[in-house]
Amino acid sequence: LPLTPRGTNMQNYTSVTEFTLLGIPNTEGLENMLFVLFLAFYLFTLLGNLLIFLTILVSSNLHTPMYFFLGNLSVFDIFFPSVSSPKMMLYLMGPSQTISYQGCACQLFFYHFLGGTECFLYTVMAYDRFVAICHPLRYTVIMSHRVCTGLMLGTWLGGCLHGSILTFLVFKLPFCGPNEVDNFFCDIPGLLPLACADTSLAQTVSFTNVDVVTLTCFFLILTSYGHIVISILKIGTSAGRRRAFSTCSAHLISIFLFYGPVMLIYLRPASSPWLDSVIQALNNVVTPSLNPLIYTLRNKDVKLALRQVFTQVVHISGIERR
Secondary structure: OOEOOOOOEHHHOOOOOEEEEOOOOOOOOOHHHHHHHHHHHHHHHHHHHHHHHHHHHHOHHHOOHHHHHHHHHHHHHHHHHHOOHHHHHHHHHOOOOEEEHHHHHHHHHHHHHHHHHHHHHHHHHHHHHHHHHHOHHHHHHHOOHHHHHHHHHHHHHHHHHHHHHHHHHHHOOOOOOOOEEOOOOOOHHHHHHHOOOOOHHHHHHHHHHHHHHHHHHHHHHHHHHHHHHHHHHOOOOHHHHHHHHHHHHHHHHHHHHHHHHHHHHHOOOOOOHHHHHHHHHHHHHHHHHHHHHHHHHOOHHHHHHHHHHHHHHHHHHHHHHO
């Protein structure tokens, strides 16, 4: 019989049917505080992104390609933290620290499906800003409804393919014990050390896949913004330059908040369970809650649309009370 990397006969083990999530290392005794903190961020994420999405949906002046992609980003920022946050908060409350084999596979798939989709979406949004600033007279022709729909479908399909490849690579491996995942959700760095077979192929392809997707998208974004900066510097007036830059600044902030944690986790040669868990907690819970603030505080059109929506809601409520 084949031996595991640990030198143990596989016949002595049974297949793992569930995994135990160990949570964020070195946080014993802080469960109640972390639960309240993560719950607050999660609720703010859901409400903030839902408000942005509904505002874009009902405001006719926001029915443009830029806000079409922003609305989709709000949808992703609702789904993305929902992959891991509910289970993490259940773990912090203490009733269960386990997750089924199928649940773990689903968590891994949707985490990388939505993460990959959001990665592609940021790239598309950078291209949209590139066309708007560098080719303003042809903007409506280039970014037609058909093109925007095709780009959006492409991000979904690309993310689905990305998540499917990674999930297949990891869960085709046998898991026969131990079953303790050194994280608060199922991800590649925490699962591969638990496999009782050679993981070199999965490690190589997974690392390459994540690297290629992340770095390619980041390079395309930098290329787009390189052209944007050159075009902005050619604008004759300082007011025009400020106006052009203001349309891109919110997107740039979101990009650095998204790509920073991803690069720290997946592009480092050595893995640290504590650092990875903390960074992923920030990336999964905190960052999605910041996007509504970033795009609201730095975008006059969104702020105006929000005021109009609130005014209409107050007006309708006043009529109903009468």
